[in-house]
Amino acid sequence: MSGVNHPRLAVLALLSVAAAWGSTFFLTKDLLTRMDVADYLALRFLIASVALMLVHPPAIARLSRLDRGRAVALGITYGIAQLLQTEGLRHTSASVSGFVTGMYVVFTPLLGAVILRHKIGRWAWVAVILATTGLGVLSLRGLSLGHGELLTLASAGLYALHIIGLGAWSTSRNAFGLSSLQMIVITCVCAIGALPGGFSVPSTGGDWVSVIYMALVAGALALIVQTWAQAHLTPTRAAIAMTMEPVFASTFAVLFGSDSLTWRMLVGGALVVSAMYLVELAPRRKFEAEVQHLAQ
Template sequence: MAPMVGFRSSRLAPLALMVMALLWGSTLVVMKSAYAHLSPTDLLANRFVVGALALGVLMPRAWRANPRTIARGLSLGMLFGAGQVLQALGLRSTSASVNGFIGGLYVVVTPLLGAMLFGRRVPRQIWTAVALATVGLGSLALNPADLGAGIGIGELLTFAASVCFAGQIVALGRFATASNVASLALYQTIGAALVCMVCAAPGGIRIASSGQEWFAVIYLGVLCGAMIAFLQSWAQARVEATRASVIMCTEPLWGAAFAIWLAGDPVTLQVILGGASILAAMILVVRPPRRRRGTAALRPDRPVRCSRGAHPAGDPALTSGSE
């Protein structure tokens, strides 16, 4: 029988994704100062190597995984690492606001990929949340002055990054279980490190040297690398992929909050409307869906196998993604 997911852990999963989005939002301030000393690919390589080392030391049992889990984790990490590199390359020829908006479109691509690859039917409530999240993302990330320049190589690279992010979210939703969370997190981080090291290698990988550089690398690697990989794997074993992507899309909201708090950015109507849209989307996906009396809430993208005579995991709150 497949392992059962407890009621409490299923309710904590959206909170884990929100913590993950908060950490992602904080990376912008740290990365902005780090880019003065390290190139984007060097910083990414340093970041994910440190993240993999941290997970390997803190969770030594995670190394002991079967070949299938190792292969899946490395593949997921390579997708995520490719997305990181593509978005960094796209930033060279796009504005930061356009880059951030297009990179965040994984919230739209995720349900489309789920439908195309696995025949997943997305409820109307979730499409509404996706639309609200996209509006909020545009309001928070886009600068009207940067619009109208057309679609160039930078925009295409950044959109390719969003497809990689969406693919990683959808695949992780299929692969993550309560028993392989730590191993998936470890091998994902190793996979991302490998991709970033290969991309940084042609110019020679520069290792952080000063205290300021090491602070950025350790913060990004341990908190925004290792911890995020674990939180996402743990949460996506309990929350359906499209719902997870909407919650993760609160990242620009947290980024705006950090910019207002640390950099003194003004609170504008655009920020207020964007934040309200994203919060409304999050409420829609976190709210328990309606279902018929007597039906169990199962992960819609992973059927539960039961032994003869046993009832399917009877926890009514296995995930917020049931219909």
């Protein structure tokens, strides 16, 4: 495909992923009033896993042993992040959850710098302060963060690790296999979480439609697109592209969900988004090589 600008196409692809993810917050918030967190996630990713296996059965078999190990590690990380984020969503609004989840864009360069022992520049610290302030405006109740925000913040850190790993290990050739095996591992992680209370399924047709949409569009397809796109982008640039997720989440939650637009959402969201873009715009050159692409 000569003449194709893969980085630009990858950014556009990640924006579509962000839109798909953003659309799930208010749907999930509603669904969790009738389903357990782990049950919902296990079912969602089981459907996604089956779909990927049916589309391209040999994909996992073609992975090297090293790639399989990496996919398992990525899947465990992502699965735990999903459990934390979704449980956190039960205790906070869809809009706040979307913005707090977006903190992974700040964690990505910071964790990349720590893991690779790179010096953190002053602009990165400015971004951290901005994001922390925005998080406080969005989420602080009195002098402490709420339970839901803390769980979601922990998930954001795990998502950052997933972005770093995916950026280092994904290639155009292994994208489908890596996505398929990750999805199976994510399903297993969520299924383990569902074991103590037993397993339940949606009770209405509308709930099934929501689960299937989130499994196929915001699950299977989104992970394939993300894995392919990150083969062409640095982790920080990928994270920046995906920061549109909280913007989409808030938009969908206000337009189609039960959330109301508040000054806290506007001010806090603006600060968090400013921090997200500052990470990319100010220290771009310093973080361009934050994670070497290790896949062979």
